[in-house]
Amino acid sequence: MSRITWVAVLTGLRWARRGKRLRKRGTRHTGRSLLTGLVLALGAWAARADLPCVAYEANSLPQSEGWEEHQYGGGADLELIDGTLVIDGWASIAISDFFHQDLTALPGPNQYLRVDWRLRVDQVQGFADPGMQIASPKGSVVLIYQINRVYSLSDNTWVGYFTPGDFHDYTFISSDMETYSLYIDRTLSYAGEFVGLNYPPNIEWGDYGQGAASVSTWDHVRFAVVAPGDVDGDGDIDFNDINPFVAALVSGTDSGLSPCALHAADVNQDGAADFGDINPFIDLLMK
Numbered sequence: 571m572s573r574i575t576w577v578a579v580l581t582g583l584r585w586a587r588r589g590k591r592l593r594k595r596g597t598r599h600t601g602r603s604l605l606t607g608l609v610l611a612l613g614a615w616a617a618r619a620d621l622p623c624v625a626y627e628a629n630s631l632p633q634s635e636g637w638e639e640h641q642y643g644g645g646a647d648l649e650l651i652d653g654t655l656v657i658d659g660w661a662s663i664a665i666s667d668f669f670h671q672d673l674t675a676l677p678g679p680n681q682y683l684r685v686d687w688r689l690r691v692d693q694v695q696g697f698a699d700p701g702m703q704i705a706s707p708k709g710s711v712v713l714i715y716q717i718n719r720v721y722s723l724s725d726n727t728w729v730g731y732f733t734p735g736d737f738h739d740y741t742f743i744s745s746d747m748e749t750y751s752l753y754i755d756r757t758l759s760y761a762g763e764f765v766g767l768n769y770p771p772n773i774e775w776g777d778y779g780q781g782a783a784s785v786s787t788w789d790h791v792r793f794a795v796v797a798p799g800d801v802d803g804d805g806d807i808d809f810n811d812i813n814p815f816v817a818a819l820v821s822g823t824d825s826g827l828s829p830c831a832l833h834a835a836d837v838n839q840d841g842a843a844d845f846g847d848i849n850p851f852i853d854l855l856m857k
């Protein structure tokens with residue numbers, strides 16, 4: 571089916587549901603229903619843009635994709651294997667080798683910063699290593715790993731547990747850069763705060779600690795400032811978002827959209843971009 575047809579189908583679905591409710595109350599809404607259908611169909615012609623997204627998929631070294639490498643103690647051995655980056659700093663606890671990128675955009679109203687990483691912690695010697703840091707003008711969050719758990723330096727506590735030896739998905743979300751939520755394998759694990767020194771906003775990940783040694787394997791690191799419904803990421807929710815929204819629903823990861831855009835299409839924020847997002851999306855569109 572073409573995208574236009576899908577829009578018509580989706581719109582029909584929504585208005586059929588609403589029509590049922592309205593008919594019960596004896597209200598006639600056919601005019602608005604037709605108008606919305608027409609508007610959505612026209613919107614689908616709009617050019618498709620994509621949400622600004624940094625998506626490091628470990629198909630090449632981070633340094634060649636805009637990440638700045640910081641090395642201490644001679645640096646770690648880096649190896650690319652099947653779309654993953656192995657950071658091997660096992661030789662010495664003096665080694666630290668991490669990747670830095672400035673956060674050029676911070677979340678505004680109705681937006682949040684989302685950082686996703688998929689990581690396997692292979693070996694750890696010492697308190698904790700590797701790590702992920704997210705720094706904001708309000709403070710920073712530093713998450714460091716043991717073989718089966720993750721510690722927040724900023725909150726001074728263990729903030730999540732996982733089965734050792736496997737890859738796990740970590741999601742960090744903050745809407746105000748003062749508080750954050752950490753999800754492990756899509757389950758909320760901890761809600762904490764940015765504390766400590768203020769930094770220019772940035773993200774750093776890798777062999778984070780001197781004083782501890784680690785081997786870690788990273789499948790991806792992605793981040794974006796996301797607003798639910800603003801699927802093309804241009805700062806508003808309008809007809810230009812319809813085409814990428816429908817593409818996200820219909821084709822998901824095969825849509826050609828950035829992985830971050832798929833999060834924006836998850837309008838009701840239940841973890842999936844699907845038909846349940848149609849009604850809330852149209853509500854945002856009609857605002």
Ligand SMILES: [Ca+2]
Binds near residue numbers: 659778782783784
């Ligand atoms: Ca280290």
Ligand SMILES: [Ca+2]
Binds near residue numbers: 628629653654789790
């Ligand atoms: Ca990968």
Ligand SMILES: [Ca+2]
Binds near residue numbers: 801803805806811
């Ligand atoms: Ca938009």
Ligand SMILES: [Ca+2]
Binds near residue numbers: 835844
């Ligand atoms: Ca959803």
